[in-house]
Amino acid sequence: MDLDRLGTVLHELGQPAYRAKQIELAVYRDLAHGYDDIPTIPRPLRQELAGRMPFDELRLETTRRSPDGADKDLFLTQDSLPIESVLIPHENGSRTVCVSTEAGCQIGCTFCATGHLGFQRTLTPFEIVDQVLFFARQLKAAGEKVTNVVFMGMGEPFLTYEHMRRAILLLNDPDALGLGQRRISVSTSGIVPSIEHFTQEQWQVNLAVSLHAPTDALRSQLMPINRTYPLSALMPALDRYVAVTNRRLMLEYLLLGGINDSPEDAHRLADLLRTWPNVSRLGLVNLLTYNPTRDAYGHWNAFMGPTGRTLATFEDILTAHGIPWTRRVSFGGDVGAACGQLAGEARPPDATQL
Template sequence: MNTQLPNIRHLSAEELGAWFEKAGEKKFRLKQVEEWLWQKHAHSFEAMTNLSKELRNRLSSSFSLPALRVDATQYSADGTVKSRFKTYDDHLVEGVLIPTEDRKTACVSSQIGCSLSCKFCATGYMDRKRNLGFDEIYDQVVLINQQSEKVYEQKLTNIVFMGMGEPLLNYSNVMKAIEKISSEDGLFMSPKRITVSTAGVAKQIKKLGDDKVRFKLALSLHAANDEKRNQIMPINESNNIKVLIEALNYFYKQTGNEITLEYILFKDLNDGEKDAEELVKIYRQVPADLVNIIEYNPIDAFKFTKPDEDSIQHFMQVLESNRVNARLRRSRGKDIDAACGQLANKESIPA
């Protein structure tokens, strides 16, 4: 494939329409090509079988059609499916299908690697190679949806941007991908079934509000005071908790959309009664619908471990006694390194 040619999926409908008009093709041909690109998920012009051979040749000599492809797949004992995808330029990125009885959720990545260096996250130890294009993000969802239909005979019900990378540092591509996923000529999934998770980029959280987005927002909080959050999330030094609370309130005022606080428990770091009480104080300052308490999934590079069950239950009791809507989220896919914080393309991590 000649990737020096313009990527056909990066052209607007107007630009592509102008090409068809100049080529002397009827308007319905444009509609056919767009269906192949976004609904039938063709990964080559040759696959567009209702077009003439001549038109397919002209398209292939004028445009490129790079697409994500599945490079490897792992199946967990609990039904989770992790896929390693390869990009047109041979980078690797991971995505996960998370099945429950009533949901089939795609956990997708937004960047190849990450620049935020959160200490508990395997991706944080990788260099950020580049952002994923909106079409590559879209491809992840399409491929995971195909897996869901094949393995579970059900389409995806939900999408979470909780894979590799920080979605709000790839703002434009993530927004375009969600627009295409939720459009009638894409996958037609309601934005209310999509959640974007951020480590806390306050400026971009406010931009989401200004853009009146319709999807849900999750904040990866993981510590309830700045001193502890600084230790595990360097981004907190420039986006502290006070600033994030202000940004979340602004987002909610502009959109009214659901907000979730994510909080991973680490033994002897953020799992004490005082930590729980500080989390209650934050909860009361933010219009959050839910606090997700998450089991820590160990990675080799991080010294902390998961608390014992008694500590976890006591932490939950403190939250519940203070009327915090909290849920303990048990991790899935741990046996294939597909759980929260474990996505890393292990062969790509520098020694």
């Protein structure tokens, strides 16, 4: 629900200020399903509101469930843009929602299905939080709740910083979803000015950065953003982040077979990280293996994952250099819900004609 618009509508209707808080509590804390599900406000007001503004900012179009339990929801915004979100269940009982922050993405990483879609617009804070609300209501019906939120879906959250920031505050607000900051993670492709803002927030929110390559030449090929913020700008910003916050930093490294997964790449990655004292103190390399994706026209991407032996060698080299690493299990690969696969079911208008 768009709380800014709600405030305006209530004001136009001459309602007392406390009504906004009543509705906010019902929507975000009590997880009401619609205006009729808010008994604390009079029925005529409920009807008036229903005629003036939508209860949800998003409309759920489809849900696809993977055998591993991950649900990928396709939503449409009010202006009919497709966005996707994923609910990831874990064996330990945690329930993680991966949210999108943009319809499409401005960054255009070559291996990413979202990147191939192009960019439509950034999402509002309420569109971001609504993705969590849909899953939270569904889980509530099963006696469960959302335990973690990761900003790792479609889009670059650090290019819509203020919207991301407001969404985080709403997720964290005890009068709303009340999610602890440590249970929220943001992933960026490396937008240096935003990393510097984030460093100053005095939050407990986790930061993950997509490295994906140990040299500028290779990283620029995979992630065009590296031409704007090369490793010589990114790494000092990350080192300052760790120095100031003293928090663990996730360094995402997507292994692409034959591209960035050689033993030399592993040595170079170790050398890069060891150059920066704070990054090497609290950095943790998160190794991901590539999930096959189709581009916006339905063609399979040219990339593939590493072989088992290549992966093991890469890991051994990091270990030998004393670089802590972990391997992230990717959920939902068979329904296009895994990392780099969120592309929206809708294709560009001319796609079907190719």
